[in-house]
Amino acid sequence: METIFAEATPPGRGGVTVVRLSGPMAREALESLAGSLSTPRRSYLRSLRDGQDLIDQALVIWFEQGQSFTGEEVAELHLHGAPVIANRLAQALLVRGLRRAEAGEFTRRAFLNGRIDLAEAEGLADLLSSETEAQRKLAMRTADGELGRKVEALRANLVRAGALVEASIDFADEEVPEDVPLEVFNLLDLVRSEVEAMLRTYPATERLRQGYEVAIIGPPNAGKSTLLNKIGQREIALVSDIAGTTRDILELRADLRGLPVVFLDTAGLRDSADPIETMGVQRAMDRARNADLRIHLSDQGVRMEPFFDGDLIVRSKSDLGTGDGLAISALTGSGIEALLDQVYDKLRVRAANSGLVAHRRQAEALERARSALDIDSSLSPEFLAEAIRQAAQELATMVGRVGAEDYLDEIFSSFCIGK
Numbered sequence: 575m576e577t578i579f580a581e582a583t584p585p586g587r588g589g590v591t592v593v594r595l596s597g598p599m600a601r602e603a604l605e606s607l608a609g610s611l612s613t614p615r616r617s618y619l620r621s622l623r624d625g626q627d628l629i630d631q632a633l634v635i636w637f638e639q640g641q642s643f644t645g646e647e648v649a650e651l652h653l654h655g656a657p658v659i660a661n662r663l664a665q666a667l668l669v670r671g672l673r674r675a676e677a678g679e680f681t682r683r684a685f686l687n688g689r690i691d692l693a694e695a696e697g698l699a700d701l702l703s704s705e706t707e708a709q710r711k712l713a714m715r716t717a718d719g720e721l722g723r724k725v726e727a728l729r730a731n732l733v734r735a736g737a738l739v740e741a742s743i744d745f746a747d748e749e750v751p752e753d754v755p756l757e758v759f760n761l762l763d764l765v766r767s768e769v770e771a772m773l774r775t776y777p778a779t780e781r782l783r784q785g786y787e788v789a790i791i792g793p794p795n796a797g798k799s800t801l802l803n804k805i806g807q808r809e810i811a812l813v814s815d816i817a818g819t820t821r822d823i824l825e826l827r828a829d830l831r832g833l834p835v836v837f838l839d840t841a842g843l844r845d846s847a848d849p850i851e852t853m854g855v856q857r858a859m860d861r862a863r864n865a866d867l868r869i870h871l872s873d874q875g876v877r878m879e880p881f882f883d884g885d886l887i888v889r890s891k892s893d894l895g896t897g898d899g900l901a902i903s904a905l906t907g908s909g910i911e912a913l914l915d916q917v918y919d920k921l922r923v924r925a926a927n928s929g930l931v932a933h934r935r936q937a938e939a940l941e942r943a944r945s946a947l948d949i950d951s952s953l954s955p956e957f958l959a960e961a962i963r964q965a966a967q968e969l970a971t972m973v974g975r976v977g978a979e980d981y982l983d984e985i986f987s988s989f990c991i992g993k
């Protein structure tokens with residue numbers, strides 16, 4: 575096993591740069607620069623020297639194998655935050671036979687050494703890419719192992735059910751089969767209903783993780799682009815009094831009171847002789863259909879039917895005269911907060927339905943466990959035992975105890991170097 579190193583802090587100047595080493599040579603490499611360090615998990619202020627060259631004064635610490643994030647021997651060096659210092663240290667470490675870590679390699683080693691399960695690794699990746707409070711909370715629960723513990727508890731129930739069935743097979747004499755105990759069916763019902771409950775929350779959870787899409791749609795010149803710019807407080811979209819200004823879909827990522835929301839500005843909906851505009855309208859419709867919510871914007875007095883259920887019907891340009899229902903003026907800003915309140919309220923209801931299963935990989939493993947458990951209670955004990963074993967296997971896959979190889983590259987490459 576090679577010893578790896580990487581900066582754990584972002585590149586560039588700063589107060590400190592933390593460099594982390596992991597692997598069998600971590601302590602030895604550190605001591606060759608900092609002198610001997612008797613006690614693990616204690617920080618020492620030391621001069622780092624590569625031969626005669628003083629690299630830096632640094633706070634250093636080492637962790638013994640089994641007592642670190644990766645589970646390997648780990649060393650940490652807190653250097654003064656200048657890239658030249660970290661580069662000089664890297665040179666000294668390369669000479670000593672260490673190599674630079676790849677993206678996510680520390681976390682990958684933590685997984686391979688059983689320090690975290692795969693769901694925790696996914697949670698950690700989500701945590702690092704969280705942009706809003708709701709995403710942080712969701713990711714933190716998974717990173718903290720909540721999902722893994724829950725799935726392990728279900729798997730333990732299956733293991734018990736399986737053992738009971740096996741026992742009934744073993745004790746049955748040739749002629750008279752032993753009845754499968756009722757407890758088995760109770761355990762299976764419990765696991766099935768928990769798995770189903772988790773699967774029900776998956777779509778809402780996945781959405782919360784990725785962010786909600788709110789499409790602004792309506793006829794040309796309704797003021798859609800002006801509204802997007804107003805929400806984003808910058809000039810994202812071109813605005814003009816020429817109908818058909820917007821063609822491509824423009825996205826604004828926003829933190830709406832803690833919820834991750836992508837607002838979409840779209841081409842004004844109308845029949846047009848211009849083929850490019852028609853393509854834009856097609857895109858607008860396709861994207862709007864799949865969005866979580868649509869703000870359906872139109873001028874005062876224009877008759878509007880909602881395209882989709884639950885759309886927010888909003889009148890624009892209220893500064894030019896008052897109309898019916900929810901009205902905004904992107905010019906004066908009036909009504910915008912009330913509109914965002916309504917968007918928030920609708921999305922919050924969806925967020926409230928979220929649970930812990932936020933990734934397709936996790937949901938697919940649960941789906942397979944559910945179909946394995948979709949069994950007829952009149953099955954022979956042998957078939958029952960096989961179905962239970964299969965379902966337990968799928969739950970083990972979900973937390974990465976088995977069969978995780980195919981997912982590792984995908985999951986760990988989403989981390990940055992040094993994590």
Ligand SMILES: Nc1nc2c(ncn2[C@@H]2O[C@H](COP(=O)(O)OP(=O)(O)OP(=O)(O)O)[C@@H](O)[C@H]2O)c(=O)[nH]1
Pocket residue numbers: 793794795796797798799800801812813814815816817818819820821840841842843890891892893894902903904905906
């Ligand atoms: N008075 C007033 N004018 C507005 C308001 N919002 C937008 N406008 C004007 O309405 C015109 C059209 O605005 P856009 O934002 O380009 O409209 P759009 O819906 O994006 O139009 P398309 O992209 O062509 O579909 C521009 O001249 C804007 O300045 C408003 O609240 N009040």
Ligand SMILES: [K+]
Pocket residue numbers: 794795813814815816817818819820
């Ligand atoms: K326009």
Ligand SMILES: [Mg+2]
Pocket residue numbers: 798799800811812813819820839840841842
């Ligand atoms: Mg526009």
